[in-house]
Each structure stands twice: as C-alpha cells, then as structure tokens.
Amino acid sequence: MKVSDKAKDAQTSVQSGQKQNRKDIVRRTVFIALISLMLALIIRLSRFEEVGTAREFFSPDSLMRIFLTACIMAVLFSTILVYTAFVKRERVLNRKYLNVLAASATLTFICGMVFGQLVNIYVVPLMLSSLLVATLIDKRVGIITSILLSQSFFLTYLLAFGTEAIIESMASVITSIVASIFMIAYLEKANTRLRFIALGAVVGLLSAIIPFLVSIVAPTTSDDILYALISSLWAFIASMLSVALYMVILPIFEFVFKLNTAFRISEISSVESSLLRRLSKEAPGTFNHSLVVGNLAELCAFAIGEDPQLAKAAAYYHDVGKLEHPDCFIENQKGYNPHDELIPEVSVSIITNHTQAGYNMIKKAGLPDIIADVAREHHGTTQVNYFLYKAQNFTEDDVDKEDFSYNDPKPTSKIAAIIMIADTVEAATRAKGCASEKEFRLFIHNLIKDKADQGQFTDCAITFKDLQRIEDTLVEAIPSMFHARIDYSKQPR
Ligand SMILES: [Fe+2]
Ligand SMILES: [Fe+2]
CATH class of the missing domain: 1.10.3210 (Hypothetical protein af1432)
Incomplete structure (x- = not known):
C-alpha cells in the first residue's frame, strides 16, 4: 500500500471516529433531556393537590415549572457525566452505565418524593442512588452523585412544596451525603449481606447525630429533646430503608443491565x-x-x-x-x-x-x-x-x-x-x-x-x-x- 493511500485511510478513520463522537453526544443530550423531563413531570405530579385537573397541569405556570425543573435536572445529569468522563472515560461512553445512572436517580427521586411527603422529610432514601452508582459504575462517581443528587432533590422538593422545612431539608441533605460517603468508603468490607446490613446500621446511627443536633440548635424547630430524638430515628430509618431498597433493587439492575458485582460473581x-x-x-x-x-x-x-x-x-x-x-x-x-x-x-x-x-x-x-x-x-x-x-x-x-x-x-x-x-x-x-x-x-x-x-x-x-x-x-x-x-x-x- 502506498504512503498516500495509508494517509487517506487514516484520515477516513479519524473522520468516521469524529462522526461517531458527534452522534454519541447528540444521543446522550437527547437521553439527558428526556430523563430530566420525566423527573420534572414526576415532581410536578407529586404536587397532586395543585395539578388535580388536566387544565391546571397544562397551564402556562405549571408548564414553566416543569421546564425549569427539567433544566435543573439536566444540569445535574450533565455534571455527573462530565465528572464520570473525567474519572472513567470508558464508562461514560457506555450506554449501559448511562441507563444505570438515569434509572437509579429516577427511582431515588420517586422514593424521596413518596417517603418525604407521606412519612417525614428525614425519611428520604437518597443513599440508594449513590450506592447503586458506586457498586455498578464507580465509587467516586457514586460520591459525586450523592452530593449533586441530594442537593438537587431538596432544591426541587422545596420549590414544589414550599420552604417551611428549609432547615430540616438542609440537615437531611447533609445527613444523606455523610451516610453515603461512609457507606461507599466501607462498601468493599461489607462482602456478605449480614455485614452490609450491619454497616448500614452503624452508618445510620452515626449520621443520625446530625438531625439530632440540628433539631436542638435550630431556632425555628422545637427544642424538645423528644422531637430531636424522633428526627434522629427518622434519619436512621432512612439509612436502613436505603440499604433494604438497595438489596432488593441491585439484583434487578444486575440482571436488567447485565452488570457484574461481587454479589453476582459469588452467586x-x-x-x-x-x-x-x-x-x-x-x-x-x-x-x-x-x-x-x-x-x-x-x-x-x-x-x-x-x-x-x-x-x-x-x-x-x-x-x-x-x-x-x-x-x-x-x-x-x-x-x-x-x-x-x-x-x-x-x-x-x-x-x-x-x-x-x-x-x-x-x-x-x-x-x-x-x-x-x-x-x-x-x-x-x-x-x-x-x-x-x-x-x-x-x-x-x-x-x-x-x-x-x-x-x-x-x-x-x-x-x-x-x-x-x-x-x-x-x-x-x-x-x-x-x-x-x-x-x-x-x-x-x-x-x-x-x-x-x-x-x-x-x-x-x-x-x-x-x-x-x-x-x-x-x-x-x-x-x-x-x-x-x-x-x-x-x-x-
Ligand atoms: Fe480447560
Ligand atoms: Fe478448553
């Protein structure tokens, strides 16, 4: 083969690589937009007393809220992807991992909205998505997901339900981030189900100190010790709930996305x-x-x-x-x-x-x-x-x-x-x-x-x-x- 032919081949392969990259970027952008829109709709629908009828749901104000919430979600996902590209390039290119990220974030948002509304603001199992991402994608991506997702969740939660519980929401954000980091740091040591539950319990107890202290110090909440203890108990329940949901959902994710974890390999x-x-x-x-x-x-x-x-x-x-x-x-x-x-x-x-x-x-x-x-x-x-x-x-x-x-x-x-x-x-x-x-x-x-x-x-x-x-x-x-x-x-x- 002549030198000029080789150069032509190399140029063609670079061009086709660039074309493929452009296609991947477009595909990922569309994917992020769709997931963000879906989450925004879930958040809007969770405010059912406000959007009881189709007319109210499709009102300009309601549609604007959905659009803005979707924009917040899109920024969140894009940031996680940029970080993933920074630490694990081959993983951000893999569509399987994008699906894991989107599915775990969606599930966590739904669980968060349901438990936060129906039970207590501290019972939001935000640790779920960071554990799933840490196990199935990468530990560092799991930690960044925990930080960004917790903050985005509470921002959209406060936007949807009002800012009366702002201090409790902030305390809940910090509690879930602290719990996620401890869980991810010791994840490898928890190589049996029993050890994993024990780790969840220890982390739950440790992180429950935060809502306890916040409830005592915060000027807007009751200074009753009983109230502080109940807040801690809810935070502990949130950790255990994340652990329980993780154990149920992980095998389903492993099967659906065909991913290997230590649990699956040992099975x-x-x-x-x-x-x-x-x-x-x-x-x-x-x-x-x-x-x-x-x-x-x-x-x-x-x-x-x-x-x-x-x-x-x-x-x-x-x-x-x-x-x-x-x-x-x-x-x-x-x-x-x-x-x-x-x-x-x-x-x-x-x-x-x-x-x-x-x-x-x-x-x-x-x-x-x-x-x-x-x-x-x-x-x-x-x-x-x-x-x-x-x-x-x-x-x-x-x-x-x-x-x-x-x-x-x-x-x-x-x-x-x-x-x-x-x-x-x-x-x-x-x-x-x-x-x-x-x-x-x-x-x-x-x-x-x-x-x-x-x-x-x-x-x-x-x-x-x-x-x-x-x-x-x-x-x-x-x-x-x-x-x-x-x-x-x-x-x-
Ligand atoms: Fe053999
Ligand atoms: Fe063989």
Whole structure:
C-alpha cells in the first residue's frame, strides 16, 4: 500500500471516529433531556393537590415549572457525566452505565418524593442512588452523585412544596451525603449481606447525630429533646430503608443491565448454579480440572491487579462446552476412548467446538458477557497437536495445520489470557515430573512463552511484566497445590 493511500485511510478513520463522537453526544443530550423531563413531570405530579385537573397541569405556570425543573435536572445529569468522563472515560461512553445512572436517580427521586411527603422529610432514601452508582459504575462517581443528587432533590422538593422545612431539608441533605460517603468508603468490607446490613446500621446511627443536633440548635424547630430524638430515628430509618431498597433493587439492575458485582460473581461461582451442577455430574473430570484452573486463575489475577473472584468464576465455566460430548475429553474417559473409532478430522472438530458451545450455553444461561467471552477465547487460535500428528501419521499428503487449530478469537481481556495460561499449565503439569525447582520454572516459562510466541496475547492488554508475575505465581502455587504430582526427585519424561 502506498504512503498516500495509508494517509487517506487514516484520515477516513479519524473522520468516521469524529462522526461517531458527534452522534454519541447528540444521543446522550437527547437521553439527558428526556430523563430530566420525566423527573420534572414526576415532581410536578407529586404536587397532586395543585395539578388535580388536566387544565391546571397544562397551564402556562405549571408548564414553566416543569421546564425549569427539567433544566435543573439536566444540569445535574450533565455534571455527573462530565465528572464520570473525567474519572472513567470508558464508562461514560457506555450506554449501559448511562441507563444505570438515569434509572437509579429516577427511582431515588420517586422514593424521596413518596417517603418525604407521606412519612417525614428525614425519611428520604437518597443513599440508594449513590450506592447503586458506586457498586455498578464507580465509587467516586457514586460520591459525586450523592452530593449533586441530594442537593438537587431538596432544591426541587422545596420549590414544589414550599420552604417551611428549609432547615430540616438542609440537615437531611447533609445527613444523606455523610451516610453515603461512609457507606461507599466501607462498601468493599461489607462482602456478605449480614455485614452490609450491619454497616448500614452503624452508618445510620452515626449520621443520625446530625438531625439530632440540628433539631436542638435550630431556632425555628422545637427544642424538645423528644422531637430531636424522633428526627434522629427518622434519619436512621432512612439509612436502613436505603440499604433494604438497595438489596432488593441491585439484583434487578444486575440482571436488567447485565452488570457484574461481587454479589453476582459469588452467586454464579457457587457449585450449586445449574451449569456447574451439570458439569459436576456429567463431566466430573472437567469439573475437577475447572476447579483447579479456578484456584490458579484467582491467584494469578490477584498478582496482576485483576479481579480474582471474576477470574475464578470465568475459570469455573471455561470448559462447560464439553458438556455436549463429555466422553470425548480425556479427563472424563474411563477406559473407552471414542476417538479410537473416529478419523482425526472428526475428532478435532468435536474437540475445537467446545469453545463456541460453551459460549452459547453461558449466553443462554444469562451469565455475564466476560464469562462467555473467556469460554470462547481460552484456546485462541492454538493447534490441537495430538490430532494433527495423528492425521500426519495417516497420510503422506500435507495436512493443513489450520484444519487442526481452534478458530476462535484470541484472548481479548487479561482474565481470558490468565485462563488460557492456567488451563495449559494445569493440563501439562498433570503428568509432569521435574528434577528440580529450576527445571519446573523453565517448564512453566516455556509453556507461557509458547503461547506468546504464537501471538495469542496480541489482542489483550497483558504486559511482559504481567506474564512474569503470572509465571512466578504459578511456580510458587503449583507444587503446594499438586504436591502429590510435582515431585522434584523424579526425572523428567
Ligand atoms: Fe478448553
Ligand atoms: Fe480447560
């Protein structure tokens, strides 16, 4: 290709990128306008005694209020998006995250209007949206959402219902921001439901001090201690209400928006989940192999700063496609090998098909995309040497090596690369005896180098430093994990 052609191609690709960016901006602007208008309508409708009839609702004054409230909401959403772009650019471009933001803000506004009006101004579960955003998008975006959303909510609340409760509203804003920041800061430590509820209770108690003090100090509110205590109790109930709503809504959001959280990953990693239960019954050898690969992948992911739980879950599912023909895989065979009766071309097509079959099964089960992608990518475009050599022994003609290779995408994530390595190492180590630790290290090093030399890691962001850390982790972990198999006193075969 000529230099001028290359320059033309580059220019065309820049232009199409700019066009796509412009389209994205327009799409996001329309989306923000619609969501803002919807929230403004909800706020207006919540003042039902004022807008009891269609005529009143569509009066110029009412429409102007809706428009101005929508403008406030649009500023709020735009600011959150600008901040999201600042901290996590790839997330602001993803429509899924925009939907999460809009859905959690809308839900929180509805709950806030309902509980604030019907129960008490302190019982506004504003922490709900910041917890959802922190869990599903990013913690920093969760905190900024808490600050902006709480203030916007009370501004629109006061505009809609009058300013009599201005001090209580301000106290409620600060209480919800304080509670949200504490909850988000300790979210990772609350890795079980019970711990999460306990954290909500502690944060609720701490933040309840604010309305208590405000009720005593404020000149416009009663200085009665009982009133202050009741205000604190409402604030505590608001925290617990946010926690309860979060626990109910999070699994629905995870399912609807197909997002992974620690809760979801731990659920799908359970051997009680249907595909894994099937694997343990119908392909016990593959099931055991997957558990070992899971342990290795978890350690390797931790070593290079990837999500260990996600790596383990993806490893558990990487070979589920073998469920289509479990007996055709050596780890499940008990004496009888169907490949003895098949020509190598048929054998290899059964073997290589387990990646796509696994991808389809995982997709059908509604599991996260990354789990399905790992199942499809974990062999990349590697060769199935056993059947290639068998075919070469059968014929004098040249055998096309591509016919004896996987034809799948190469690993596109570091987790898929880790599982490719852990899978290879687990299978190769099974029958390996090494004379020394040095020799064992060289053995693992060569297995990883072989994959890298075949270009299997060109489509993911894994670095040489990552590969070195993975090698170190495997060299350290495998002898203790397979102490019966790795015997340094044995001579290599
Ligand atoms: Fe496999
Ligand atoms: Fe495997």
